[in-house]
Amino acid sequence: MEHKAAIVLAMFGTTVESALKGLLNIHAKMTVRFPAIPVRIAFTSNIIRRRWQKRAADPAYLHAHPDIPVEILGVRTVLAVIADLQDQGYDSIVLQPTHIAMGEEYLDLGTYVDSLLRMGTVKKTKYKPFHKIALGRPALGTYGPIHPYADDITAAAKALAADAEMARAARAALVYMGHGNEHFPSAGSYVELARRMRTLHPDVLTLIGNVEGFPSLDDVIGELQRSEAKRVLLKPFMVVAGDHSVKDMAGPEEDSWKSVLEQEGFEVHAVERGLGEIDDFANIFVRNAAEAAADAGIFLK
Incomplete structure (x- = not known):
């Protein structure tokens, strides 16, 4: 059967309009690298999402800020975005965080991936909600022998x-x-x-x-x-x-x-x-998503 792939950018988020440039630049770089793959934005901060939900329901705010993208005004949780993609037939997900280091939020995303991959069905395996889910590395890398963190740190230093x-x-x-x-x-x-x-x-x-x-x-x-x-x-x-x-x-x-x-x-x-406004640094997340997909056997066009 054909497996459809998508990318989800897990961002902490921001309520500062001018600061959105960093997030949107990462999104733009990802869509240019993978033009045939849907790239969705999710915010992990509950407080920030609620602020945007309130703004989206305020006609005065929308009139004063016509340049705010729909993806930001309607931003959702990581799990909600993944659920929407699964409902649309995407069963192979690359979850790429835009975090700097491997802290609590990155580890939380790991538990999401583990839990979603354990979801199964009583009948045939092909009916499982997800075929594969890959978690990309943060900018400064993570532990393990496949992608040495020292190489990620060197790449970040060169990007600066x-x-x-x-x-x-x-x-x-x-x-x-x-x-x-x-x-x-x-x-x-x-x-x-x-x-x-x-x-x-x-x-x-x-x-x-x-x-x-x-x-x-x-x-x-x-x-x-x-x-x-x-x-x-x-x-x-x-x-x-x-x-x-x-x-x-x-x-x-x-x-x-x-x-x-x-x-x-x-x-x-x-x-x-x-840092997201720096093209070379934004491309670190693009590279990490590509490598996470390749490691998991997810084909990104």
């Missing part, structure tokens, strides 16, 4: 070459603000990425700090002071330049990263541009 060049031109240290996690040991990937960036661009001090967990902003400040840096190019190490970027990173509040760094005597230039 333009950031290093921007910092070099400004004679500034390159500081990224990541999200991080207090409960999962994903910080090692961030630290290793910063080290890889410094290896590729030895004349640019690259550091990554996290909003949650290690390394913190204090850790970053310590490294900047030890290196006697004077200027800082500050960027979000997140797929979108959403609330964290607007408020926590570059906001006017005295506890924003920009304000704290300036209080410490650094000259700071903040660039509110999500």
